[in-house]
Amino acid sequence: MLKDIKSGAKAYRKYLRHELKNSDDKSAIREELSNVRAFLDGLREFKHDFKEVKHDIRKVKNKWSETEVRDFILSHINLGVRDGEIPWGVDRVVRDYEVGGEGVQIAVLDTGIDPSHPDLAGKVTWVYDATGTGVKDETGHGTHVAGTIAASYNGFGVAGVASGAEIYGIKVLAGRDMVGEYQWFADGIYAAVYGPDGILGTKDDADVISMSFDSQGELPPSYVYDAIKFAYDNGVVLVAAAGNGGDGDITTLEGDTWPAAYSEVIAVGSTDMYDRVSTFSNTAPYLELVAPGEFIVSTFLNGSYAMWAGTSMATPHVSGVVALLIAEYGHLPVGGFYDMGDATIRGLLHSMAYQFGTSAWTAYSGYGLVQY
Ligand SMILES: [Ca+2]
Ligand SMILES: [Ca+2]
Ligand SMILES: [Ca+2]
Numbered sequence: 001m002l003k004d005i006k007s008g009a010k011a012y013r014k015y016l017r018h019e020l021k022n023s024d025d026k027s028a029i030r031e032e033l034s035n036v037r038a039f040l041d042g043l044r045e046f047k048h049d050f051k052e053v054k055h056d057i058r059k060v061k062n063k064w065s066e067t068e069v070r071d072f073i074l075s076h077i078n079l080g081v082r083d084g085e086i087p088w089g090v091d092r093v094v095r096d097y098e099v100g101g102e103g104v105q106i107a108v109l110d111t112g113i114d115p116s117h118p119d120l121a122g123k124v125t126w127v128y129d130a131t132g133t134g135v136k137d138e139t140g141h142g143t144h145v146a147g148t149i150a151a152s153y154n155g156f157g158v159a160g161v162a163s164g165a166e167i168y169g170i171k172v173l174a175g176r177d178m179v180g181e182y183q184w185f186a187d188g189i190y191a192a193v194y195g196p197d198g199i200l201g202t203k204d205d206a207d208v209i210s211m212s213f214d215s216q217g218e219l220p221p222s223y224v225y226d227a228i229k230f231a232y233d234n235g236v237v238l239v240a241a242a243g244n245g246g247d248g249d250i251t252t253l254e255g256d257t258w259p260a261a262y263s264e265v266i267a268v269g270s271t272d273m274y275d276r277v278s279t280f281s282n283t284a285p286y287l288e289l290v291a292p293g294e295f296i297v298s299t300f301l302n303g304s305y306a307m308w309a310g311t312s313m314a315t316p317h318v319s320g321v322v323a324l325l326i327a328e329y330g331h332l333p334v335g336g337f338y339d340m341g342d343a344t345i346r347g348l349l350h351s352m353a354y355q356f357g358t359s360a361w362t363a364y365s366g367y368g369l370v371q372y
Contacts, residue, residue: 009040035084038157042297042306085159088273089148089292093317094161094324094372099153101162101323106149107192107206108316109185110142110213111178113169117143117299119157123150125166126196126204130187131174139178140301142169144308145212147299148316149323157305158298161320161372164327168192168206173213180213182224189227193234200234207326210319211240211265212312214257225262232264237326237334237345239319241311242267242287248279250364261286263337266322266346269366270294270314275356277364281311287366288337288346289353291317321349321372 013036020029086097094100105125114137115124124146127135137143146160146167153159172188173180195204209231231238243257260267260282267286270278270293278293293314300306325348326332335344340351355361355368 006040006043009036009043012036013040031084038305039297039307041304042300083155085153085155085157087148087158087297089296089313089317090159090161090320092273092292093321093370097153097159099164101150101165101320101327104162104165104207104323104326105168105195105204106162106165106208106210106319106323107168107170107188108142108146108149108319109170109172109188109192109209109211110137110145111139111173112137112142112171113146113167114140114143114299114301115169116303117147118303119151119154119299120146120167121152123152123165123167124169127169127171128188128191128196129171130184130191131171131180133171133174135169135171137169137171137301138174139176140306141173141178141212141308141312142171144296144298144300144306145210145312145316147305148296148313149210149320151299160298161317162323162327165320165323168196178213182220185220186224186227189231193231193236205234206236207331208237208239208319208322210316211238211259212310212315214241214243214260216243216245217255217257219256220258224258228259228262228264232334235331235334237322238262238265239315239322240265240267241315242269242284243282244270244280244310244312246278246280246282250277250283250362253284253363254282256284256286257282260284264334266318266349267366268311268315268318268370269364270309270311271365271369275354275369278309278311280309281314281364283364285363286337287363289318289349289366289370290314290368291370318349318370321370324372325349 150160153163192206240260269281269290272294291314296313335346339347350367353368357365
């Protein structure tokens, strides 16, 4: 699959170079060429660093026809589908894109965030290290998640779902393996709820906590649940990845993973660009929403961009939509799993979702694809 995409991109680059010689509008072609170059750079980083994600991509290949692969190469060879900047997943989730989420603070609990990325300039207003390893993002995972939420709509790179929102980079995962301890996780939650000023109930308290990780089936100690409950009771919307342990069968349930399985948390599964549930996406009785999680291009280390897949990439699409909803409807109660209607944030999310399953809710697509 990667080889197909790479050779497709190279063929496209060759075609553009040829076109450049004959065309009157050279600037548009030059821009497209730089997109292709950035795409190939991203592909190289991706290939170099993330072998396990490559495994997921290989699984995807099995369910894509040649036409679909070619479709993908032709229509998504640049970084985005609109203005060359809006990634396909953001486009799929936000129907009429504009800058939104102003005044909303989203805490990204992850590997940290590189706040110096030009497409995140001014967005990351606070970084906090719960791991004792320093705030540096060692793998780019957190930086990628942050870009999907709030990368700037500024004419280059990518744009996030809520490009007007503020991001807190809270590091709870460390090392190349991106592993965290439960104490770090709980510490990170409290830090987010209290916000940079360390005082509960002030304007800088996080409104949303985005968690692109899971406990891989292990039930966390009760103090982790206490932290989650504390955040929920203080009106924070908690969003988490459902996990990538899917067996490719939508009729079988995978084992529970936390924090997604807590009833206070919105569990997010993954879809592809044809609105199909990703083979790796966990089926679960607590699954609440699905969102784009394949071929997701976003911000990466050293000012670059990378393409990743996983429920980790789906989660920030939902966190971004929550920011848009808070900016529009104000601080509604978070609400519960069964809510519908506009009285709670979860009710709004469920009511607005695009359901392509067979009923109002399914264990493989939840209430459907998140929409704004
Ligand atoms: Ca941008
Ligand atoms: Ca505060
Ligand atoms: Ca399954």
